[in-house]
Amino acid sequence: MLKVDNVSFSYRTKKVLDNVSIEIEDGEIIGLVGENGAGKTTFLNILATLLKPRKGTITYNDMKYKSKKSAIRKQIGYVPQDIALWEDLTVMENMLFFEKLSWVKKSEKELKDILLDMQLDRFDSKVKELSGGMKRKLNLAISLIHDPSLLLLDEPTVGIDLKSKIEINDILDYMSEEENMTVIYTSHDMDEITQLCDRTIVFGQDPFYRELLEREGMPIS
Amino acid sequence: MKNMIDIRLMLSKKRLIGLFVWLTVPTLLTMGIFYIFNDVTDDFSVPVGIANDSDEEEVESIIQEIGDNNLINVRMIEADEAGRLVEQHELDSTFVFDEQFYDNLENLRRTNMIESHYSNRSLAYGAIKESVGAVVQERYGLYYAKNMINQVEEENDAEQSDLETVDTLINDLIDRFNLLEYEYSYYGDITPVSDHEDMNIFLIWSIVTFFVTLFIFELIVSERRQKVMQRLAFTRYNMTKYFLYQVSILTILLVVSDLIAWFVFEFFYEQSISILTVLSVRLMMILFAYVLAVLIKNVYTYLLVSLFVIIAIIIFTFVLNPLFVTMDLGYLNHLNPLYQFINEEITVYWSVGLLVIIALFWRVRHA
Numbered sequence: 073m074l075k076v077d078n079v080s081f082s083y084r085t086k087k088v089l090d091n092v093s094i095e096i097e098d099g100e101i102i103g104l105v106g107e108n109g110a111g112k113t114t115f116l117n118i119l120a121t122l123l124k125p126r127k128g129t130i131t132y133n134d135m136k137y138k139s140k141k142s143a144i145r146k147q148i149g150y151v152p153q154d155i156a157l158w159e160d161l162t163v164m165e166n167m168l169f170f171e172k173l174s175w176v177k178k179s180e181k182e183l184k185d186i187l188l189d190m191q192l193d194r195f196d197s198k199v200k201e202l203s204g205g206m207k208r209k210l211n212l213a214i215s216l217i218h219d220p221s222l223l224l225l226d227e228p229t230v231g232i233d234l235k236s237k238i239e240i241n242d243i244l245d246y247m248s249e250e251e252n253m254t255v256i257y258t259s260h261d262m263d264e265i266t267q268l269c270d271r272t273i274v275f276g277q278d279p280f281y282r283e284l285l286e287r288e289g290m291p292i293s
Numbered sequence: 294m295k296n297m298i299d300i301r302l303m304l305s306k307k308r309l310i311g312l313f314v315w316l317t318v319p320t321l322l323t324m325g326i327f328y329i330f331n332d333v334t335d336d337f338s339v340p341v342g343i344a345n346d347s348d349e350e351e352v353e354s355i356i357q358e359i360g361d362n363n364l365i366n367v368r369m370i371e372a373d374e375a376g377r378l379v380e381q382h383e384l385d386s387t388f389v390f391d392e393q394f395y396d397n398l399e400n401l402r403r404t405n406m407i408e409s410h411y412s413n414r415s416l417a418y419g420a421i422k423e424s425v426g427a428v429v430q431e432r433y434g435l436y437y438a439k440n441m442i443n444q445v446e447e448e449n450d451a452e453q454s455d456l457e458t459v460d461t462l463i464n465d466l467i468d469r470f471n472l473l474e475y476e477y478s479y480y481g482d483i484t485p486v487s488d489h490e491d492m493n494i495f496l497i498w499s500i501v502t503f504f505v506t507l508f509i510f511e512l513i514v515s516e517r518r519q520k521v522m523q524r525l526a527f528t529r530y531n532m533t534k535y536f537l538y539q540v541s542i543l544t545i546l547l548v549v550s551d552l553i554a555w556f557v558f559e560f561f562y563e564q565s566i567s568i569l570t571v572l573s574v575r576l577m578m579i580l581f582a583y584v585l586a587v588l589i590k591n592v593y594t595y596l597l598v599s600l601f602v603i604i605a606i607i608i609f610t611f612v613l614n615p616l617f618v619t620m621d622l623g624y625l626n627h628l629n630p631l632y633q634f635i636n637e638e639i640t641v642y643w644s645v646g647l648l649v650i651i652a653l654f655w656r657v658r659h660a
Contacts, residue, residue: 150524150527156520158519168303169300173530
């Protein structure tokens, strides 16, 4: 379980998060929504241990973020908004690169299985030759190499075709349902949010997102 | 470490040949520069001034013979301008055959036969001195032999010399042929160059290899900028650890290349320096490149700064360092990171300074 208790964060004088509290059960899919600059990515980065909150506490499976950062990172799969891949390497080389850096050792077959789960079978194609959707899938696949239990994604489906978007959403749904993985992700796509997420957290002052989600009958935390 | 080597090979796949080419550049380029300075420059003649205050044909013939040497471009000058022309660096060196020269030669007075002038920029002085000396010595030998034969003939008239006396005379001649003496003079506080020496091959190598080290470390700067690096937080290696491993791999490659260079220069060029001195300058170069790579995030800025560093080192080494010595500001020479190495000392000051910078950098970053 992920517990966020009264977390606040500010960039110099600009307050971005103010006393955010939430409890997230294992296997839940949580959508973070809100206008640009509202604090979605900041919150995601705090959950990813990449930023320290100015105030408040976070625990994951009873491990405190403050004291167990390294142990928590082993549980986190982080998918950055950028395509964080080696463009000149092949799909498989990218997987091997991060497998060699990973805490968990995986065989080539296991790595291929992760890619096949993503419906990505162009193992020997260079990343720069792939479509945007395939790159996004590989971006996600790399985050799963070390078998994380908490998956944090920053706009994982931005700028890709509908088919790839559906495929990625199916994977996230599968991870949550079958692997009991907790999935937290940011998105501006409200259809995606309402279809995929169990709950949402709305950031910012704009009532637009809250009203829209309420109309759709989406639980908001 | 094996994983890191695999990763390095994976990332350098396309640049692997380039990397190995760069690693051989210091040795090969140094050999090339050394060849140009020490062999090709031999094809150029050295401007030398000769003043002839004697009216004798014999002296003119000696000067003619000196001028026959392809190495020497003889310019006839007046005796009173011999010093000034060297001082103004118009001529490499000057030689004065005064009016007493012929008289000295004929009467076998060896001392103070020729007056020569040179400065610390008379790079070819050693070779020119030998060439001029050889011609004069040969002529002196002839006069000496003639004198001796005359003496033997006179003695024969009185009493026949035995073989032992002739043998002694010949040995005496041989000994004396090698004892021609000069009076050398030079100007001001300038330290005279005693002999022309080969260019220091390790000096050239250190500059070239410094440049190559900075250039290879561009790899670190460009990789650090990659978006993919943000994933390192979720691996066994954080950014610092990852790059420390990568720097270690590059260091090993560079040290191997250094040892090959050292071996080549030591055994094929017979120029000697201790391995410890080479390794210490390598450590300094790695630390220098690391500091630059950490402080500069933009690849082009990094390359530009690297180029400025090398130009500054060249200026320091060849212009400012000799100047600082003459100005009694020798301590400023340590501004040159290669100064201790050039003086065949273990590079300490710059390495310690760079380590302090790295420590401060970490402290500030963690604060």
